[in-house]
Structures are given as structure tokens and as C-alpha cells.
Amino acid sequence: MTDLDARVAELSQTHLPLAVELLREAIRIPADYVDRPADEGGDPAAGLSNHEGPRLEYLKHRIVDIGAVRSPDDVWFDEYGNLVWTVSDPTDGIAADDKRIVYFDGHTDTVQALRSAWRDKLGGIDAYDGLVDPDAVDREFLRSELGHVPPDDEWEHLVFGRGAADQLAGVISQILATKIALELESEGALRGVIVRAYATAAEEDNDGAGPMYVMHEVLPGASPELVPDVVVLTEGTGDAQKGALGIYRGQRGRMQIEVTVTGRSCHGSMPWEGLNPLEYGSAIISEAARRYDERDGFLDDPFLGHGTRTASWAELDTPSDCAVPDRFRFRFDRRLTVGEDPEQARLDVERLDAVRVARDAGLTVDVTVPVYDGVTWRGYTPGNDQIYMGWATPDDHPAIRTAVDVYDAVVAPNVVTSSDPGGMQTEARVDRWIFSTDGVGYPIPADDTTIDVPATKRWVVAGGYKHPAMLGFGAGYEQNTHKIGECVDARELRLAIAFLARFPGAFAAGS
Structure with missing residues (x-):
């Protein structure tokens, strides 16, 4: 451990109470809006995709207030609605175009809180206010609901609430990391690097749309000082079986495939007068499930795993429950592994036997x-096809090697060891996500020439796409997200902050 490593670790502990304060308030903010009438400024969807405004305005104010940027001019909202801030060392003698560009990326929207269910099933935990009555908590239910919860005598470290693990802790870690990097600027924390941090909007509804805006509207024609060398995604990288705080270097992509079956409605007593889209559509779903079970048309990747397809949503247009319906519309959630093409995935459904039978x-x-x-909270309409490409950064890429070195330097020495196998680990674990993250917004076609990417940036090219090197590191467990009782351990938050504060300078020095 160098002196700089030690100082980063020290400040991450010093500023942990501030980080917890910011996180708790970011979780709580929707409570000010969800129960108020609209004519009094209320919003029942506060905090969800396209309704992040109050939370983002708060974070923008606090970024300036706590010194996480050098100047108020260094933090702003882009047209899409992402909160953007940047830090660098202007006195390091290195030209901006020659510096390494490191993006931090975390989303600020959450899924529905289900607030009444939290109080009914958990007792003393509120979806926005967190742990309000420890003695009233149904701990047995909480442990059955979540993938990982530390032992009861470690609960003092937990922050509860919707978004704690997905992904507000990641955004807060970005803010504290830039604060620490600025405080250690004179010791080289920002030498040779520019950090551009993004707190994105509408990820839950439209994975990666914030980064898509950057890739398609900001970077084409931009100078090298804006084009990332590496993106650090701060989505939670904990696994309930393998441990907290993995270094993740890939994920499958996903897409939505919508099937609309239109028939002819009639009275239910005379079905021969109609054409029943529900029955023919159900046959399509059944065949699609069988072909997935047989892995017919799905590729497998040794690192990311195989592609998947499952029916995920449906809507029926019918005059009544005693009629043949008019239209049946449903969607498949299709997870794409390396080498799988979105159009081929659509054609695989188009060519099902049950589709032909329905048409015949x-x-x-x-x-x-x-x-x-x-439409985003700033009034921007993304209008993108719901296709979100997967990615994988090679394990020998300098970004991954640096991440492991930084883990060894500022994370491992500060891990609180436990008998809990799902807890923090002293050895870096390089792995992958199961679910989707903002990373799906960065891949662009390999033949796209709109962004000038110098060879020195070492972008990854694979499967017909290219993207900056990406990796993930964040507090929180995948298995705890989107669940009643969602929480994050502040001890993980502290180490995520330390990792993010140290990574940019280490990456610039070693690449």
C-alpha cells in the first residue's frame, strides 16, 4: 500500500457518515411527493424512471455543497436529463487530449417502492424512511426475502430503502469518490486523468438510454478529452453465494420482442364465428418456451452464459369475459449473449410453427x-428500439488489471472479515452480472465512424460491436435488488468509495 492508497482508505472512512447521510436522503426524497395531490406538487411516480427530478436536483446541490467538484460550473444536467460532473488536475502539466478519460456511471431511478407491502410484511422498515423500529422487524421474513443479509449483530451498518442497492449507493459512491480525489489532488490522485461522472435517468425503464444519448449525441465529432478510455459502472456487484464487491467485466444484453395477434371477436357462445387470438397466441408462447428449453436457436458463451427467452408481459383486448377477444399482445424478454444478433432473435419468433398456423x-x-x-424528466424523448447490447471486457485488459491492483491496495486491507460466506472478501473476484446495467448503452456498431477513437484508448471490439473498456464495482447484492427489504451495507459503501477514488489515477499511471 502506497501513501496515496492509505490516504484514500483513511478519507473513505472519514467521509462515510456523509455518504450514509446522502444515501438516506436520496432514498427518502420521494416520500415528499408520492402522497401529495398533483395540484400541490405531488407525484405518485416520484423517484421512478422519468420522475427523478427532485432526487437529481438534490444531488446536484450537494455535489457543490460538499466539494465534490472544483467549481459549480463543473456539474450540470445534459439535455437528456443525466446529472454530469467532472474533476481533473489542471496543474499536472498534461494536455487534456493526452489524459486518460474515466467515466463513472450509475442510475438514479428505482422501481416501484411497494411502500405498504414493506410495512405490512417487514413491520419496522419503510421503503423511504428506512429502519424506523428495529424491534418490530420480522427478521425471519426479511431473510427469506433477500439473497443476503449479514448477521443480526451487524445490522447497525445497514441502510434500508428502495434504491439502497439498486443503485443509489453507487451514485453516492461516485460523489464521495470525486470529493476525495480532489482532496488528494496534490498527492497525485488525479494526475493524467479526467473523471466524467454520470448519474443517469430512466435506466430501469430503458436500460442504458442515458449512455446511449452520450454515445449518439455527445461523442460524435468530440475531441479525445470527452471520449472514455474506461467506464466504471457502479451497479452493485455483490453475489449472495460468492461475496460482496466483485469486479465485473461483462453482462448479457437484452431486447424486447413484441408479438401482436389480431383475430376476430364474437360472442363466446359461438366461437366458430370468430378467430381467437388468445388461444393462437398462447400456442406461440408455449412453443417458444419449449424451443428455449431445448436451446433451439440460442448460443452459449463460456463467460456470459447462454441466451434466454421468457414471456414477460401481456395485454388482451376483449369486449368481455364471455367473448372471443379481438387482440392479444405479449412480449418476450430476450437476453442476448455474445454473438447473438437481435434481428435473428426476432426472426426466431417470427418463424415459429405456431405463428404460421395462426396466419394460415x-x-x-x-x-x-x-x-x-x-419522455425523460427533462422532456427528452429517446425513441430508441428496445435493444440493449451485451458486452465483455477481456480479463487481460489494462482496465481489469488496474481494478484488481486497486482492490488489493485499498479494498482488501480494509475488509472486515466474517464467517459469513456471502460477505466481503480479501481476494478480488472477477466475474459478471446476471442482470442488465447502464453498460448496455455504450456498444455501437464496429463500423461506426462517428466517434473518433484513438487506438491508445483500447476500445473492445467483439461480435460486430465496439465499446470502451467497462467494468463494474459497487456496493449491494444482485439478489437483493427490486425486493421488499432492499438494503446495502455501509461497510461496502466505504470500500466502493475508496476503489472509485483510487482507480482513475492508478489507471492513468499504469496505461
């Missing part, structure tokens, strides 16, 4: 990729 019977079957039509 006179029904109309449309198989499409839906377009995201939501």
Missing part, C-alpha cells in the same frame, strides 16, 4: 421490436 387460420401476427416512447 386467418389471424394477423406481427412480430416487432417495440420503441421506447417515454
Whole structure:
């Protein structure tokens, strides 16, 4: 451990109470809006995708207030609605175009809180206010609900609430990391590097749309000082069986495939007068499930795993429950592994035998990729096809090697060892996510020439796409996200802050 490593570790502990304060408030903010009438400024969807405004405004104010940027001009909202801030060392004697560019990326929206269910099932824990009555908590239910919870005598370190693990802890770790990097600027924490931190919007609804905006609207024609060498995604990298704080270097992509089956409605007593889209559509779903079980049309990757497909949503248009319906619309959630092509995945559904049978019977079957039509909290319409490409950074890439070195320097020496196998580990674990993250917004076609990417940035090219090197490191467990009782351990938060504060300078020095 160098002197700089030791100082980063020290300040991450010093500033941990501040980090917990910011996290608790970021979780709590929607409580000010969800129960108020709209004419009094209320918003029942506060904190969800496209409704992040109050939370982001708070974070922008606090970034300036706590000194996580050098100047108020160094933090802003882009047109999409992402909160962006940047730090660097202007006195290091290195030209901006010659510096390494490190992006931090974390999303600020959450899924529905289900607040009443939290109080009903957990007792003393509120989705926004957190742990309000420790003695009233149904701990047995909490342990059955979550993938990982530390022993009862370690609960003092837990921060509860919707978004604690997914992904507000990651955003807060970015803020504290830039604060610490600035405080250690004179000791070389920012030498040769520019950090651009993003707190993105609408990730839960539209994975990676914030980064998509950057890749398609900001970086084309931009100078090298804006183009990332590496992106650090701060989504939680804990696994309930393997341990907390993994270094993740990849994830599968995903897409939505929508099937609309249109038939002819009639009275339910005379089904021969109609064409039933629900029955023909159900046959399509059944065949699709069988073909997935047989792995018919799915590739497998030794690192990311095999592609998957599952029916995930449905809507039925029918006059009544005693009629043949008019239209049945449903979607498949299709997870894409390396080498799988979105159009081929759509055609695999288009070519199901049950689709042909429905068409031959006179029904109309449309198989499409839906377009995201939501509008961000800043009024921007992404309008993207709901296709989100996967990615993998080679394990020998300098970004991954640096991440392991930084883990060994500022994380491992400060791990609180425990008999809990799902707890923090002293040895770096390089692995992958099961779910999706903002990382899906960065890949672009390999033949895209709109962004000038110098060879020195060592972007990854694979499967017809290219992207900056990416890796993940964040507090929180995948198995705890989107669940009642969601929580994060502040001891993990402290180490995530230390990792992020140290990584940029270490990456610049070693690459």
C-alpha cells in the first residue's frame, strides 16, 4: 500500500457518515411527493424512471455543497436529463487530449417502492424512511426475502430503502469518490486523468438510454478529452453465494420482442364465428418456451452464459369475459449473449410453427421490436428500439488489471472479515452480472465512424460491436435488488468509495 492508497482508505472512512447521510436522503426524497395531490406538487411516480427530478436536483446541490467538484460550473444536467460532473488536475502539466478519460456511471431511478407491502410484511422498515423500529422487524421474513443479509449483530451498518442497492449507493459512491480525489489532488490522485461522472435517468425503464444519448449525441465529432478510455459502472456487484464487491467485466444484453395477434371477436357462445387470438397466441408462447428449453436457436458463451427467452408481459383486448377477444399482445424478454444478433432473435419468433398456423387460420401476427416512447424528466424523448447490447471486457485488459491492483491496495486491507460466506472478501473476484446495467448503452456498431477513437484508448471490439473498456464495482447484492427489504451495507459503501477514488489515477499511471 502506497501513501496515496492509505490516504484514500483513511478519507473513505472519514467521509462515510456523509455518504450514509446522502444515501438516506436520496432514498427518502420521494416520500415528499408520492402522497401529495398533483395540484400541490405531488407525484405518485416520484423517484421512478422519468420522475427523478427532485432526487437529481438534490444531488446536484450537494455535489457543490460538499466539494465534490472544483467549481459549480463543473456539474450540470445534459439535455437528456443525466446529472454530469467532472474533476481533473489542471496543474499536472498534461494536455487534456493526452489524459486518460474515466467515466463513472450509475442510475438514479428505482422501481416501484411497494411502500405498504414493506410495512405490512417487514413491520419496522419503510421503503423511504428506512429502519424506523428495529424491534418490530420480522427478521425471519426479511431473510427469506433477500439473497443476503449479514448477521443480526451487524445490522447497525445497514441502510434500508428502495434504491439502497439498486443503485443509489453507487451514485453516492461516485460523489464521495470525486470529493476525495480532489482532496488528494496534490498527492497525485488525479494526475493524467479526467473523471466524467454520470448519474443517469430512466435506466430501469430503458436500460442504458442515458449512455446511449452520450454515445449518439455527445461523442460524435468530440475531441479525445470527452471520449472514455474506461467506464466504471457502479451497479452493485455483490453475489449472495460468492461475496460482496466483485469486479465485473461483462453482462448479457437484452431486447424486447413484441408479438401482436389480431383475430376476430364474437360472442363466446359461438366461437366458430370468430378467430381467437388468445388461444393462437398462447400456442406461440408455449412453443417458444419449449424451443428455449431445448436451446433451439440460442448460443452459449463460456463467460456470459447462454441466451434466454421468457414471456414477460401481456395485454388482451376483449369486449368481455364471455367473448372471443379481438387482440392479444405479449412480449418476450430476450437476453442476448455474445454473438447473438437481435434481428435473428426476432426472426426466431417470427418463424415459429405456431405463428404460421395462426396466419394460415386467418389471424394477423406481427412480430416487432417495440420503441421506447417515454419522455425523460427533462422532456427528452429517446425513441430508441428496445435493444440493449451485451458486452465483455477481456480479463487481460489494462482496465481489469488496474481494478484488481486497486482492490488489493485499498479494498482488501480494509475488509472486515466474517464467517459469513456471502460477505466481503480479501481476494478480488472477477466475474459478471446476471442482470442488465447502464453498460448496455455504450456498444455501437464496429463500423461506426462517428466517434473518433484513438487506438491508445483500447476500445473492445467483439461480435460486430465496439465499446470502451467497462467494468463494474459497487456496493449491494444482485439478489437483493427490486425486493421488499432492499438494503446495502455501509461497510461496502466505504470500500466502493475508496476503489472509485483510487482507480482513475492508478489507471492513468499504469496505461
